[in-house]
Amino acid sequence: MRPASVITAALMTGPAIAQRAQDNAVTAAGDAFGVTVGAQTIGLYSTTDVRGFNPGQAQNLRIDGLYYDQQGPFTTPFLFSRSDIRVGVAAQSYSFPSPTGIVDYKLRTPGDDPLTSLVFMRGPLDAVSFEVDAQEPLVPKVLSAGAVLVHQTDWDYNYGRTSTQDSYNLLLRIRPDDGTEIVPFVGYTHQGEHQEFPLVYADGLHGVPQFDQQHLQTQQWTSFGASQFSGGVAAHGALGIHWLWVAGVFRSVAQTPPNSGPLLLNPDAAGLADHLVDTAPAQRAGSYSGDFRITRTASGGTHEHALTLDLRGRDVKREFGGDAITDLGRVSIYQIGSFPAPSLVFTPLSLDRVRQVGIGASYNERWTGLGSLNVGLLQTWYRRSVVTPGVSAEAQDTAKLLPNVSINVDLAKNTNVYASYVRGLEDSPTAPNSAVNRGESVPATPTWQIDGGVRVSPMSKLQFLLGAFEVRKTYYNVAADAVYRQIGTISSRGIEGSVSYASEGGLTVVAGLVALHPEVTSHQSSETVSRVPVGPVPRTINVNVDYAPRVWGRWAAGLQWTYLSRRTLTNDSEVQLPVLSTLGLNVRYRLTLFNRACSARLDVANVTDERGLTVSSVYQVLPELRRNYLLTLAADI
Numbered sequence: 001m002r003p004a005s006v007i008t009a010a011l012m013t014g015p016a017i018a019q020r021a022q023d024n025a026v027t028a029a030g031d032a033f034g035v036t037v038g039a040q041t042i043g044l045y046s047t048t049d050v051r052g053f054n055p056g057q058a059q060n061l062r063i064d065g066l067y068y069d070q071q072g073p074f075t076t077p078f079l080f081s082r083s084d085i086r087v088g089v090a091a092q093s094y095s096f097p098s099p100t101g102i103v104d105y106k107l108r109t110p111g112d113d114p115l116t117s118l119v120f121m122r123g124p125l126d127a128v129s130f131e132v133d134a135q136e137p138l139v140p141k142v143l144s145a146g147a148v149l150v151h152q153t154d155w156d157y158n159y160g161r162t163s164t165q166d167s168y169n170l171l172l173r174i175r176p177d178d179g180t181e182i183v184p185f186v187g188y189t190h191q192g193e194h195q196e197f198p199l200v201y202a203d204g205l206h207g208v209p210q211f212d213q214q215h216l217q218t219q220q221w222t223s224f225g226a227s228q229f230s231g232g233v234a235a236h237g238a239l240g241i242h243w244l245w246v247a248g249v250f251r252s253v254a255q256t257p258p259n260s261g262p263l264l265l266n267p268d269a270a271g272l273a274d275h276l277v278d279t280a281p282a283q284r285a286g287s288y289s290g291d292f293r294i295t296r297t298a299s300g301g302t303h304e305h306a307l308t309l310d311l312r313g314r315d316v317k318r319e320f321g322g323d324a325i326t327d328l329g330r331v332s333i334y335q336i337g338s339f340p341a342p343s344l345v346f347t348p349l350s351l352d353r354v355r356q357v358g359i360g361a362s363y364n365e366r367w368t369g370l371g372s373l374n375v376g377l378l379q380t381w382y383r384r385s386v387v388t389p390g391v392s393a394e395a396q397d398t399a400k401l402l403p404n405v406s407i408n409v410d411l412a413k414n415t416n417v418y419a420s421y422v423r424g425l426e427d428s429p430t431a432p433n434s435a436v437n438r439g440e441s442v443p444a445t446p447t448w449q450i451d452g453g454v455r456v457s458p459m460s461k462l463q464f465l466l467g468a469f470e471v472r473k474t475y476y477n478v479a480a481d482a483v484y485r486q487i488g489t490i491s492s493r494g495i496e497g498s499v500s501y502a503s504e505g506g507l508t509v510v511a512g513l514v515a516l517h518p519e520v521t522s523h524q525s526s527e528t529v530s531r532v533p534v535g536p537v538p539r540t541i542n543v544n545v546d547y548a549p550r551v552w553g554r555w556a557a558g559l560q561w562t563y564l565s566r567r568t569l570t571n572d573s574e575v576q577l578p579v580l581s582t583l584g585l586n587v588r589y590r591l592t593l594f595n596r597a598c599s600a601r602l603d604v605a606n607v608t609d610e611r612g613l614t615v616s617s618v619y620q621v622l623p624e625l626r627r628n629y630l631l632t633l634a635a636d637i
Helices: 003-007 087-093
Strands: 034-037 038-041 061-063 064-070 078-087 101-105 113-120 128-139 143-153 160-177 181-194 199-201 222-238 243-256 259-265 273-282 285-302 303-320 324-332 350-367 371-387 394-412 415-426 443-457 464-477 486-500 507-522 539-547 555-564 581-593 596-605 613-615 620-623 628-636
Touching: 064 243, 078 087, 087 394, 087 415, 087 443, 087 464, 160 222, 181 259, 350 394, 371 415
Parallel strands: 061 101, 199 259
Antiparallel strands: 034 038, 034 078, 061 064, 064 285, 078 101, 113 128, 113 628, 128 143, 143 160, 160 181, 181 222, 199 620, 222 243, 222 259, 243 285, 259 273, 273 324, 285 303, 303 350, 350 371, 371 394, 394 415, 415 443, 443 464, 464 486, 486 507, 507 539, 539 555, 555 581, 581 596, 596 628, 613 620
């Protein structure tokens, strides 16, 4: 493989095809670390959890491999055909990797054929979704357009008793010549909810009783709304024989009207909790981000090398604060009762401003049959200022030189070992609703990661990956005085493994294991902090099987099994959540109607109706969804 292909593999992709009847995350996965295709997600990691950390909150998102800053809780998902979690050897294809993993979104780039897909989904619970995904060539081989329209009801079943979401997305694919592709895109998503379910936050001192989120009592007057805009241009091309360039400029905006969020804080083992309502005023967050890279490649015989220069940056403006807090007393989470809407008095909003610029160079050497070496340096300048009415403005300026080095050695034809060291300057999560400084962001801090492992491919469709890693970051959490602030340093050591297999007989298996050993070191003697942090799961196993033998004809089936080990719930580690093991099954049927491909798929999640709780790193508790069903009908017309 030419070095340009190695370095820009995540950047230069062909057009997505709107044939949604064939969506299958298991057969699309290259490893067990995480992939999302359409509404299907599998893998050990997710966009919010990689090796015990949140890559989205660390600003480690990419669009077609290009640096992207996201505002709001989500990226407009319907612009993208898939997303992949990149860690270990997969992250080495990026010239400038990040310590807290990478989430790479692939644009749903329209192709050269007229295609329209209709997707209808019913479930889980009362959720209903209808999606139209179309592409049309406007000028053959030069200009294509794609559009994705989505309407959903009762989709946010963990947070609101009723909810709606509408999304409108448009993409163009422009090819002025054979070596250049330009993809402008815009996406707008609006959501609204009524009768918000209370969010439950543990106090780190007591256990939490089992409960069902959908059975918690709601208040008629609570609501939530948000709109999300994502837009930009991604492009790549060639400059002569030896030069390649890739570029992206992106805009992300999130806006919310006044929203009411009920909270149940500090529940005890009997289920008694402090009932608060956090009503936030209208807020807006927006950012511009961009990435430009140019790569020069050269090769001679068995030796290839490439030099990549990169310029990236972001400009963020985010409003926060001003919340009105209503204390409704201590209640049972099982019998909350009804309360009238409170009178609200908002305080002035604060403004969080971040500007960051990075200039980097990366050099890659590749020797056929021996391996590769990549060395990179990224100089980044970071400035953050916070303006709060009535308080002196705060500003932070940081300049960091961030090195990365990776090596890949071919031990044999089908075996190679890899190792890497990466430093970064990454964001941490904003203060949760349970903190008195809710919504406040914290400055970016230095992080580092070291990892290594082995990849074995004894045959073309069988791959084993086994790696070890350590990631170290600054640890922010809610302190004893309920203020979200820096407490110490957190390290996450572990091993991760992946097995992927696809047979000629229609059997596909993607299985993975991660074992974590997270540890917190406190920098403040006044704080009592658990050395084992709440949130990370020590051991996770994820197994996915897809079976579509020829003798079954149009039928196919699959399963997904997930195992979560015991995990700590209190700061002293004395109270732990029990093991949680869930099984999902699906059956599919493919058919042809009027010469058009169609499919029907029925998923049954949590088949054995297991009950259990999960807890986040900021102590938010969420129950496992009971047995549920999802029917998906898709047609390519």
